[in-house]
Amino acid sequence: MTSHMVTVRGTVHIDTEGCKGCELCIPACRPAVLVMSTDVNDTGYRYPELLPGCTGCRACLDVCPDFCFEVFKYEHPVEVQVESAR
Amino acid sequence: MTVEEPAMHPVGDKLPSLLQSGEHDLCPGCGEPVAIRILLETLAELGLSTSTIGVVGIGCYTAFARTLDVDLVQALHGRAPSVATGVKRMQPTKAVFTLQGDGDMVNEGLQEVLHTAARGENVTCVLLNNGVFGETGGHMTATSVLGQRTKTSLDGRDPDYHGYPIVIGDLLAQLDGAAYIARGSVQNAGAVARTKRMMHKAFETQLAGEGFSMIEVLTMCPTGWFVPTAEGPGYMGETLGQVHVMGELKTRRPK
Ligand SMILES: Cc1ncc(C[n+]2csc(CCOP(=O)(O)OP(=O)(O)O)c2C)c(N)n1
Ligand code: SF4
Ligand code: SF4
Ligand code: SF4
Ligand SMILES: [Mg+2]
Numbered sequence: 196m197t198s199h200m201v202t203v204r205g206t207v208h209i210d211t212e213g214c215k216g217c218e219l220c221i222p223a224c225r226p227a228v229l230v231m232s233t234d235v236n237d238t239g240y241r242y243p244e245l246l247p248g249c250t251g252c253r254a255c256l257d258v259c260p261d262f263c264f265e266v267f268k269y270e271h272p273v274e275v276q277v278e279s280a281r
Numbered sequence: 282m283t284v285e286e287p288a289m290h291p292v293g294d295k296l297p298s299l300l301q302s303g304e305h306d307l308c309p310g311c312g313e314p315v316a317i318r319i320l321l322e323t324l325a326e327l328g329l330s331t332s333t334i335g336v337v338g339i340g341c342y343t344a345f346a347r348t349l350d351v352d353l354v355q356a357l358h359g360r361a362p363s364v365a366t367g368v369k370r371m372q373p374t375k376a377v378f379t380l381q382g383d384g385d386m387v388n389e390g391l392q393e394v395l396h397t398a399a400r401g402e403n404v405t406c407v408l409l410n411n412g413v414f415g416e417t418g419g420h421m422t423a424t425s426v427l428g429q430r431t432k433t434s435l436d437g438r439d440p441d442y443h444g445y446p447i448v449i450g451d452l453l454a455q456l457d458g459a460a461y462i463a464r465g466s467v468q469n470a471g472a473v474a475r476t477k478r479m480m481h482k483a484f485e486t487q488l489a490g491e492g493f494s495m496i497e498v499l500t501m502c503p504t505g506w507f508v509p510t511a512e513g514p515g516y517m518g519e520t521l522g523q524v525h526v527m528g529e530l531k532t533r534r535p536k
Contacts, residue, residue, distance in 0.1 A: 206286065208295075210295065210303070213304065217309040217510035217511065219310060219513075240309070251289075251292055253293040254470035257470050260309075260310065260315050261309075264295065265291065267290065267291050268290055270289060271287065273287050
């Protein structure tokens, strides 16, 4: 198993229960660190989950019709070790 | 992933300060709540939170009249610009806006907005243009583009039978009373940022007493367009966005 380092500059808190599964946040995220869940919320919708690598850009918040995001910027970037996909 | 969260500061609140709840019953992937966030953030950023009166038309967005923390008047269908005229003339120190859909503004009440613009009334009209009467089931409106499939044009809008679309922003821009007319969209994060700048300019036009301003925002209606939510923005760019083109159509403000 290989791994690599990812720089994390921010994070998001996601209201997964408020999400209606529209997926508009997915392409909005430049570093592509939002992925749709396989589980569903109480209303039956899949919702986004955050992988390491958020920049705190708030693009997800700006396009979400259901006010699901709260965005934070880290005071200092953090390096995180993640397992490589392949 | 990480064990504990490092020091951080918020760069985006869940709700705009002028919205009391994020819960609403608009469809998944609807563009209207996104446009309403742009409007509310702009009012707060311009210091207008407690000195604004909104006049709301009738459409899916009207549901937000319950949760907006702004003084509001509910107008009859299409009449919001005329009501806003009266509000502004009686309360000239307030920022006065309308919130309307394409069905509301361009079908039901076209003459209201035309005369309000022609008189140069110092109000800001906010148009959410999705090319359908969303709330009543997705029927064709005056802004639906040729070829667009709606509940009442299932084979696409046909000019021989349905006539041609009214490109309202361009029409209003021709009137001398109109000081600022711009068209944005909520197609993606970049478009949201551009539209936010236009929204600022529209209200700044009013605050400077320059005359009528209108900001049109193209919003996704995946339900009325018969497209999956994730395909809404792309569909909008290929259809409505080709006719109702994004940009500043008229301005007396610096670029
Ligand atoms: C005088 C009058 N005629 C018709 C209606 C029915 N009606 C309610 S909402 C609506 C459609 C509004 O469409 P639009 O303004 O485009 O808003 P959207 O729902 O697409 O956001 C209509 C026709 C009404 N409420 N009042
Ligand atoms: S803030 Fe930016 S980088 Fe972080 S999840 Fe949202 S869109 Fe992606
Ligand atoms: S944009 Fe909002 S409602 Fe749509 S999937 Fe993402 S979090 Fe859910
Ligand atoms: S019908 Fe269209 S405009 Fe109305 S809530 Fe649904 S997606 Fe939005
Ligand atoms: Mg409409």
